[in-house]
Amino acid sequence: MPLIPIEEWIIKLRRVFHSEPEISFKEYKTQERIIKVLQDLGIEPQKIADTGVVATIQGNGTGPCIALRTDVDALEILEVPTARNKDYISRNIGFMHACGHDGHIAMVLGAARLLQESRHTFAGSVRLIFQPAEEQPPGGAIKVIEEGGLNSVDAIVGMHIFSAVDVGKIAFREGSFMASSNMFTIKIIGKGGHHSNPEDCIDPILIAADFISAINKNIKSRVDPSKYVLGIGKIEGGAQFNRTPDEVNIIGSYRTFDHNDTKTIDDMITQTLDRLMGSYTPNDRNSAPAYDLDILHGYPVLVNGVPFTKAVYTLLNEKYQDVDGNAKPIFGAEDFAFYLQKVPGVYLTLGTKNPDKDIVEGNHSSRFDIDEDILITGTEILMSIALDFLEYPDNYGVLMQ
Numbered sequence: 001m002p003l004i005p006i007e008e009w010i011i012k013l014r015r016v017f018h019s020e021p022e023i024s025f026k027e028y029k030t031q032e033r034i035i036k037v038l039q040d041l042g043i044e045p046q047k048i049a050d051t052g053v054v055a056t057i058q059g060n061g062t063g064p065c066i067a068l069r070t071d072v073d074a075l076e077i078l079e080v081p082t083a084r085n086k087d088y089i090s091r092n093i094g095f096m097h098a099c100g101h102d103g104h105i106a107m108v109l110g111a112a113r114l115l116q117e118s119r120h121t122f123a124g125s126v127r128l129i130f131q132p133a134e135e136q137p138p139g140g141a142i143k144v145i146e147e148g149g150l151n152s153v154d155a156i157v158g159m160h161i162f163s164a165v166d167v168g169k170i171a172f173r174e175g176s177f178m179a180s181s182n183m184f185t186i187k188i189i190g191k192g193g194h195h196s197n198p199e200d201c202i203d204p205i206l207i208a209a210d211f212i213s214a215i216n217k218n219i220k221s222r223v224d225p226s227k228y229v230l231g232i233g234k235i236e237g238g239a240q241f242n243r244t245p246d247e248v249n250i251i252g253s254y255r256t257f258d259h260n261d262t263k264t265i266d267d268m269i270t271q272t273l274d275r276l277m278g279s280y281t282p283n284d285r286n287s288a289p290a291y292d293l294d295i296l297h298g299y300p301v302l303v304n305g306v307p308f309t310k311a312v313y314t315l316l317n318e319k320y321q322d323v324d325g326n327a328k329p330i331f332g333a334e335d336f337a338f339y340l341q342k343v344p345g346v347y348l349t350l351g352t353k354n355p356d357k358d359i360v361e362g363n364h365s366s367r368f369d370i371d372e373d374i375l376i377t378g379t380e381i382l383m384s385i386a387l388d389f390l391e392y393p394d395n396y397g398v399l400m401q
Contacts, residue, residue, distance in 0.1 A: 021074030024136035063124025071134035100161030110379030139335035156345035165351030178302035179255035181333035307397025
């Protein structure tokens, strides 16, 4: 067992993981390091989902099993040197832990160390899930589940460091907490020709412009604007200044907090395109525009179970000063949602914003950093929920046979 004090140990781990980030599905060294740390703690790990790790801490006697999950992947971002990160800045140039996953790993390992040291004091077990590829759909959660990562698991907890939340604040909510993510690609097919003969052309650029202008207006007539976001990420078409192109490609995305709203937006995209095809069809109908539409539904809405979340709020509100159990839903998306479709659980956010330490950059910023004082807080939160659940599973709405 490591002799270094737990808080110092967690910070050191976070910095090691931060300095060697790896992107989704390529977290090989990260996996090796996690395995080594677990083995040093006397915990037997197994590889899962190619570059992930699972392990189980068995308590003193039979009982329920709760999982603690962390993501392990980084982003393709060039980290900017700052006054804070000089000792642990990314050594993998062009890649960066810019979303706190390095801290997530360290906190779950911290909880693992404490739980392993106290395993004789509780019944049941704790599953540790170090999941690859949260940042890149289809994500790693589905593969973890398919390969048995949730087998015999009765509940699950996840947590995310957020720069938009004040340092030390714990924020979450019952029900829909994070949005679904959905991507659409549209190819609008017109009829190309010279600008001097517009009557012989069907301009896909004009159709695309009308679509972009109309789509949000049309959706807002059916969906509350506070419950969705939609944006165009790329529009591409044409190669010559004096020629109408034959086609234009549009790529965009939208997010919702409700499956029915997702279906409504799907329908509105199709209906808007159908209307435009009709309005741009020439009177002689010798030719007509057309479109190809592909909608990819990514991560689903993340829904925190009500009884489980209520119990977590009761527990944390007694232990910590700044706990918001009715936080505003977040338009970010998380593949932790897939776990919550299988077992009860909760997803929390832990604030790291601290202007006094100049820690204010948003997640995914090239200057993102965390207030490392929160790492011990996150570790203790995970351990507290795990132990309370194992002792009082009925409080969490999980009835044991």
